[in-house]
Amino acid sequence: MSDTASSRLLSGRSLAMAGGLVVVGLLPLAAGASPYMLGLLISSLILAGLGLSWALLGNLGGMVSFGHAAFFGVGSYASALLAAKLGVPVLLAIPLAGGVATLSSLAMLPALRLSGPYFALAILAYAQIFRILATEASWLTGGAAGLQRFPGLPTVFGFNFAERHGSYVLVLGMVVLCALIYVVIRRSYVGIALRAIAESEDATRVVGVNSTLLKTWMLMLSAFIAGMFGALNAHIIGFLEPDYAFSGIWSVMPIIGAVFGGYRSVIGPVFGAVVIYMFDQVIAKSLIPVGHQILLGIVLAGMVLLAPNGLAGLVGRIFSRTGGKHHARA
Amino acid sequence: MLALDGVTVRFGGLLALSNITFTVEKGEILGLVGPNGAGKTTLFNCISGLVRARGRIGFEGKDMTRLPLHRRARSGIGRTFQIPQPMHHLTVRENLTVAQVFGAGRKDPARIAEILDVMELSHKADADAASALALQELKRLEIAKALATEPRLLLLDEVLAGLESNAKRSFMLKLRELHALFGLTIVIVEHDIETISNLCTRAVVLNFGQLIADGTPAEVFSNPAVVESYTGTAHA
Numbered sequence: 001m002s003d004t005a006s007s008r009l010l011s012g013r014s015l016a017m018a019g020g021l022v023v024v025g026l027l028p029l030a031a032g033a034s035p036y037m038l039g040l041l042i043s044s045l046i047l048a049g050l051g052l053s054w055a056l057l058g059n060l061g062g063m064v065s066f067g068h069a070a071f072f073g074v075g076s077y078a079s080a081l082l083a084a085k086l087g088v089p090v091l092l093a094i095p096l097a098g099g100v101a102t103l104s105s106l107a108m109l110p111a112l113r114l115s116g117p118y119f120a121l122a123i124l125a126y127a128q129i130f131r132i133l134a135t136e137a138s139w140l141t142g143g144a145a146g147l148q149r150f151p152g153l154p155t156v157f158g159f160n161f162a163e164r165h166g167s168y169v170l171v172l173g174m175v176v177l178c179a180l181i182y183v184v185i186r187r188s189y190v191g192i193a194l195r196a197i198a199e200s201e202d203a204t205r206v207v208g209v210n211s212t213l214l215k216t217w218m219l220m221l222s223a224f225i226a227g228m229f230g231a232l233n234a235h236i237i238g239f240l241e242p243d244y245a246f247s248g249i250w251s252v253m254p255i256i257g258a259v260f261g262g263y264r265s266v267i268g269p270v271f272g273a274v275v276i277y278m279f280d281q282v283i284a285k286s287l288i289p290v291g292h293q294i295l296l297g298i299v300l301a302g303m304v305l306l307a308p309n310g311l312a313g314l315v316g317r318i319f320s321r322t323g324g325k326h327h328a329r330a
Numbered sequence: 331m332l333a334l335d336g337v338t339v340r341f342g343g344l345l346a347l348s349n350i351t352f353t354v355e356k357g358e359i360l361g362l363v364g365p366n367g368a369g370k371t372t373l374f375n376c377i378s379g380l381v382r383a384r385g386r387i388g389f390e391g392k393d394m395t396r397l398p399l400h401r402r403a404r405s406g407i408g409r410t411f412q413i414p415q416p417m418h419h420l421t422v423r424e425n426l427t428v429a430q431v432f433g434a435g436r437k438d439p440a441r442i443a444e445i446l447d448v449m450e451l452s453h454k455a456d457a458d459a460a461s462a463l464a465l466q467e468l469k470r471l472e473i474a475k476a477l478a479t480e481p482r483l484l485l486l487d488e489v490l491a492g493l494e495s496n497a498k499r500s501f502m503l504k505l506r507e508l509h510a511l512f513g514l515t516i517v518i519v520e521h522d523i524e525t526i527s528n529l530c531t532r533a534v535v536l537n538f539g540q541l542i543a544d545g546t547p548a549e550v551f552s553n554p555a556v557v558e559s560y561t562g563t564a565h566a
Contacts, residue, residue, distance in 0.1 A: 189427070189431045195419065202399075204428075210398075
């Protein structure tokens with residue numbers, strides 16, 4: 001964060017990264033990927049967005065969350081209900097659902113006093129509370145039977161977001177937008193202070209940083225993003241039930257993706273989620289149809305042991321060995 | 331400038347500070363002295379807000395007792411830690427900039443450059459992450475970081491510890507320079523009697539959480555209670 005760099009929160013490199021993401025992301029469309037493959041890629045991008053929201057809290061806020069399923073689930077239900085019961089247009093319901101997930105995160109504020117495993121356990125319990133609420137409030141959520149009849153993604157200016165290509169472009173755009181938001185925050189003084197808080201909270205507070213406030217902002221933003229991706233996912237798949245919307249998968253997979261890709265970088269959680277999900281669904285499932293997750297575990301363990309900084313760190317190392325510049329802060 | 335009135339801290343059954351009452355005048359360099367476990371760092375923690383205390387802590391006429399730590403820093407109380415706690419992954423300049431933006435509420439690169447210059451850290455400003463600095467440089471960064479918050483009261487916790495005698499002497503001169511240049515009031519925790527005698531206009535001695543002497547260094551170090559606290563005979 002030199003002075004010049006900090007004054008330009010979105011540097012040329014960040015925009016190049018965003019452009020690169022868009023280009024790489026559009027390759028499957030250019031290559032004529034099948035609807036099945038696009039469906040898998042959409043799911044992987046949903047996880048990528050969720051991974052970004054997790055990393056925002058874990059990397060910048062220093063808070064390891066095992067409960068992002070709560071925000072994802074709340075966002076899913078909020079958007080579906082807003083659209084189905086109040087007739088809110090879906091593209092408006094999605095950010096509103098992010099807002100509802102943000103509100104739900106306020107209940108977690110007392111947990112910000114906790115750190116490390118205590119915070120992780122508290123937020124894990126919190127996710128369970130919301131799953132139970134969604135099951136029990138059947139008058140609103142349909143209970144365990146779930147919700148089936150709510151609007152899907154709309155057609156805007158002739159572009160059908162409900163169709164696979166349209167959904168893919170929308171989710172990809174959302175991931176790129178969230179990555180840019182992450183970059184801007186990371187490069188700001190708030191982001192730098194947050195990373196310092198993760199190292200030594202007291203040392204940061206004695207220079208005037210209100211660590212509780214900054215961590216609250218990160219929790220709220222993280223919940224907002226997770227809620228929006230939950231909402232997007234709900235309108236794409238067209239059904240919801242508590243065990244699905246609040247499934248532990250939504251807490252665990254973003255962590256696996258972020259760790260695999262390199263949670264300290266911005267790009268790591270995105271590529272990590274896409275690579276690990278596609279590996280699981282395309283390769284591991286074809287090799288071991290039942291219990292394919294075991295391969296996922298082996299690959300993740302290998303990555304953690306051989307490249308603790310994930311894919312992003314590995315690529316950086318390869319670049320530095322081949323004479324390229326090693327950008328530790330990709 | 332700083333007024334402590336009946337400051338008391340308990341950690342469970344342990345009375346870490348008992349009814350500490352004294353004032354620090356503007357422009358003073360006050361030495362806070364005492365054997366290990368006397369409560370010096372705990373008192374710093376109370377003043378800076380890391381530890382909640384009973385009693386009253388006043389700063390420039392305002393009651394700080396219930397203010398959170400970051401608000402006290404923004405009010406003009408800067409502090410260092412005995413073991414330097416830089417923001418490790420940031421460069422020296424970034425450490426100072428974060429401290430200035432949040433502590434002083436403004437961004438002034440010229441002021442940062444001045445602090446870097448005075449603390450002889452200019453050559454390291456953008457070179458490496460703070461984690462790569464040597465001990466003496468880390469101690470200078472610790473002070474520089476506190477200065478970046480633009481404090482009027484600076485609490486220095488054993489900044490001279492671990493330095494060899496020449497380094498200690500030059501560091502002492504540096505502290506005098508900072509005192510004059512930035513118009514600071516300084517409270518320094520230090521074990522070395524010679525350092526306190528040379529640097530401070532006044533010394534306060536703590537032992538087992540109690541204030542046992544307050545006066546000029548010469549008066550304090552000739553006080554039998556202080557001598558006993560250092561030789562250990564009083565509580566042996």
